[in-house]
Amino acid sequence: MSGPLDGVRVVDLTTxxxxxxxxxxxxxxxxxxxxxxxxGGDILRYLAAGSRSPAMSGKFINFNRNKRSIGLDIKQPEGAAALRALLARADVFVTNVRPAGLERAGLDFATLSALNPRLIHCSIQAFGRGGPYFNRPAYDPVIQSLSGVAGAFERSTGEPRFVPMVMTDHIAGLIAAQCVGFALYRRERTGLGEAIEVPMFENMASFVASEHLGAATFEPPLGPAGDERLLSPYYRPLPTKDGFITAHPNDNRQAFAFFAAIGRPELREDPRFNTPKARSENAAAFFELRAEALREKTTAEWLDIFAAADVPAARYNRLEDLLEDPHLAEVGFWEQDDHPTEGRIRRARTPNRFSGGMREETIPAPRLGRDTADILRELGHDEESIATMMKTGAAFAEGA
Amino acid sequence: MSGPLDGVRVVDLTTxxxxxxxxxxxxxxxxxxxxxxxxGGDILRYLAAGSRSPAMSGKFINFNRNKRSIGLDIKQPEGAAALRALLARADVFVTNVRPAGLERAGLDFATLSALNPRLIHCSIQAFGRGGPYFNRPAYDPVIQSLSGVAGAFERSTGEPRFVPMVMTDHIAGLIAAQCVGFALYRRERTGLGEAIEVPMFENMASFVASEHLGAATFEPPLGPAGDERLLSPYYRPLPTKDGFITAHPNDNRQAFAFFAAIGRPELREDPRFNTPKARSENAAAFFELRAEALREKTTAEWLDIFAAADVPAARYNRLEDLLEDPHLAEVGFWEQDDHPTEGRIRRARTPNRFSGGMREETIPAPRLGRDTADILRELGHDEESIATMMKTGAAFAEGA
Structure with missing residues (x-):
């Protein structure tokens, strides 16, 4: 058994x-x-707290499981040749090198598709082709700043802030994988690879616009952009007698069950709250009413009540609570492994299940260049050639 | 020309x-x-501000372009039969009906794969199979509350809050589409459909863990969970002399160019800031230094300086600024269309480019049941049968 992408060969020039x-x-x-x-390797090897060895941060380990690592200096001809040999037999090339840099290195789609017409060339870009920011560098906060993520916070709290996660990178990366899947499907039918361009800014602007265009969907706008329900000061876990809870009744059944649970069954007749449209239009009053009612009992009391009434509700987990969450524990979400060099590590398992088979073998996140020699051998290099490349630095492995 | 999924038939039972x-x-x-x-239709038809007609909110329009709509009451045998007929010829079924509800309706994978072995059955769930929350209802804030998204905010601001977007829904939905792509690829090779289960909670817990497990990646933990750089009070657009800016130098070249730009070139020799690892370990000091320096000039002055120095930086866009952003304007990000019933509308175009061809025809977001009669005809119903179904309500269309 293996996963749906069994047999797909990916060359990953990303950081x-x-x-x-x-x-x-x-x-x-x-x-x-x-x-x-x-x-030097992926800069993520050195970022964020927590590592047992140099260049093996916890964050790097989390994002790089199940990969092999080859160290190549593609500024040397032998290093560039090895990369081209990998690409000649690959199905997919994923890179976040800027388009101008790809062209300089001969790694643009036109060049590579001449080498391998079946290659799917996925270029993740900060900014898309055709606009003034094309080829400019960016990291996640730059995209949060531009795309309205921080702007949504200013509307909600009065102060522009970022989501405290590398959210736009993470989302654009998930979308890039999605696009690769679509192109793999098309290639089965046409026999041809293609170029995919995934611009982070445009993807996040689309994400934010889908949420917050609202009344500005119409031209002329029927009102200001922004979904006021999401921008409400009550859009947060709400205090109970002893902690926090989130309860979010949405359809009529849920809302009426909620009104009954808080001892206000008459509200189901209230024209402000008796339909989804009415509750959306009177969101501020609906949210305030919820916030007031929830103060009256403990989190555990409310959770029992809402579970019995089938009202969507949950407790509030701090970051450290995630490791103890009873649902995650029972579904076997947290896995532990002995990493060959980094000791015992914890990781979140692949969340999605495919009945047609899942990947079974796990490859530990690699030290820099762990697989350099093996991969060069697979490309047909003999031991002498490998030794020469290691000596010149065209190929390398940490500690070698 | 059409997109990579041209010819794929999707039955969408989602809200x-x-x-x-x-x-x-x-x-x-x-x-x-x-x-x-x-x-009654998808509840999103009624949520959030802004609509020209009842049941056609801006938000619904944004999330439902390029779809056809059939109104079916699947509690009536003729409605259920029409849905089964659609599924018999479909490639993909996507639903966020709870698993217990799918079984009751005979829409679980086992039943449907007997009807159509090539069907890819994608079940989006709040909580995955095997845990105590399986089959419980949830909306986005419930998942933000549980998965550590709100917890990350508490670490960063002292107060648990939600991201003011339907972020966990949106991300899980993008992942569901990704999984469908992978399964379509596998089906080309095996000839068989499969069941995919996409649990929102587990997907978001994995998202947050990848970001914030950090020192707790190791067992025993080397320190508390949480990437302190992202949790810093400075992780936000920073004030300039006349507004806000985001500048995020990361590698040495960028950092040294930043130090030069702020008139502190000597910092490249400072052991706190002279490598990525040093800057990560001294993130608080590095961020503070950035914040202080940025107050000294206007946003426009800094942007010119950072563009010349190739330092990742951008201005801060409020929600309404997105509509005027010069890059988005130049790439043709905002499209306008005349919707046949809702008038002139604005939308974000598909952000990703596929060189093998893109969808060209746009279908306006549907009124409830707009395509009911057409689709029933395609399933082989004659006019009499359609009239009967409309009369009993087994099928329906708004206004019919």
């Missing part, structure tokens, strides 16, 4: 988060992913 | 955001999506 989450997704679903690292 | 964004993604890439709506 940080946006590319690595794209290729990890492909790897988790069965693809063979070869991570090509430049001298 | 609100998580399912509709999944099927919109498939539709935008060329699939034929038939949205099956129960009496």
């Amino acid at each position: 940080v988060v946006v590319g690595p989450i794209a290729t990890r997704t492909l790897a988790d679903q069965g693809a063979e992913v070869i991570k090509v690292e430049a001298p | 609100v955001v998580v399912g509709p964004i999944a099927t919109r993604t498939l539709a935008d890439q060329g699939a034929e999506v038939i949205k099956v709506e129960a009496p």
Whole structure:
């Protein structure tokens, strides 16, 4: 048994988060992913707290499981040749190198599709082709700043802020993996690879617009952009007698069950609250009423009541609570493994289930260049050639 | 020319955001999506501000372009039979009906794969199989509350809050579309459909864990969970002399160019800031230094300086600024169309480009049951049968 992408060969020339989450997704679903690292390696190896060895941060480990690593200096001809040899036999190339850099290195779609017409060339970009920001560099906060994510916070709290996650990288990377899947499907029918361009800014602007265009969907706008329900100060876990809870009745059945649960069954007749449309139009009053009622009991009391009434509700988990969540524990969400060099590690398992088979073998996140020699051998290099490349630095492995 | 999913037939039994964004993604890439709506229709038709006609909110329009709509009461045998007929010829079934409800309605994978072995059955669930929350209802805020999204905010601001977007729905929906793509690829090779289960909670817990497990990646943990850089109070657009800016130098070249730009070139030798690892370990000091320096010039001055120095930086866009962003304008991001019943509307175009062809025809977001009669005809119903179904309410169309 393996995952749906069993047999798909991916060459991964990516760094940080946006590319690595794209290729990890492909790897988790069965693809063979070869991570090509430049001298020094992916910068994520060094970022964020927590590591047992240099260049093996917890964050790097999380985003790079199930991958092999080859160290290549593609500024040397032998390193560039090895990368081309990998691409000649690959199904998919994923990169977040800027388009101008790809062209300079001969890694643009036109060049590579001449080498391998079946290659799917997925270029993750900060900004799309055709606009003034094309080829500019960006990291996640730059995209949150531009795309309205921080703007939504200002509307809700008075202060522009970022989501405290590398959210736009993460989402664009998931979308890149999605696009690769679509192109793999088309290739089965046409026999041809293609170029995919995934611009982070445009993807996040589309994400935010779908949520918040609202009355500005219409031209002329029927009102300001922004979904006021989501921008409400009550859009947060709400205090109970002893902690926090989130309860979110939405359709009539749920809302009426909620009114009954808080001892206000008459509200189901109230014209402000008796239909989804009425509750949406009177969201501020509906939210305030919820916030007031929830203060009256403990979180555990409310959770029992809402579970019995089938009202969508949940407790509030702090980051550290996630590790103890009873549902996650019971579904076997947290896995532990002995990493060959980093010791015992914890990881979140692949969340989605495919009945046609899942990837079974797990490859530990690689040290820089762990698989350099093996991969060069697979490309037909003999031991002498490998030794020469290692000596010149055209290929390398940490500690070698 | 059409998109990579040209010819793929999708039956969409979903509501609100998580399912509709999944099927919109498939539709935008060329699939034929038939949205099956129960009496009353998708609740999103009524939510959030802004609509010219009842049941056609801006938000519904945004999430439901490129789809057809059939109104069916599947509690009536003729309605259920029509849905089964659609499923018998479909490639993909996407639903966010709870698993217990699917079984009651005979829409579980076992039943449907007996009807159509090539069917890909994608079940989007709030909580995955095997845990105590399985089959419980949830909406986005419930998942944000449980999955650590709100918890990350508490670490960063002292107060648990939600991201002011239907973020977990939106992300899980994008992942569902991704999984469908992978299964379509596998089906080309095996000839068989399969069941996919996409649990929102597990997907978001995995998202948050990848970001914030950090030192708790290791067992025993090397420190508390949480990436302190992302949780910093400075992780936000920073004030300039006349507004806000985001500048995010990350690698050495960018950081040293930033130090030069702020008139502190000597910092490249400072052991706190001279490598990515050093800057990550001294993130608080690095962020503070950035914040102080950025106050000294206007946003426009900084943007010119950082563009010349190739330092990742951008201005801050409020929600309404998105509509005027010069990059989005130049790439033709905002499209306008005359909707046949809702008048002139604005929408974000599909952000990703496929060189093998894109969907060209746009289908306006449907009124409830707009395509009921057409679709029944395609299923072989004659006019009399359609009239009977409309009369009993087994099938329906708004205004019919």
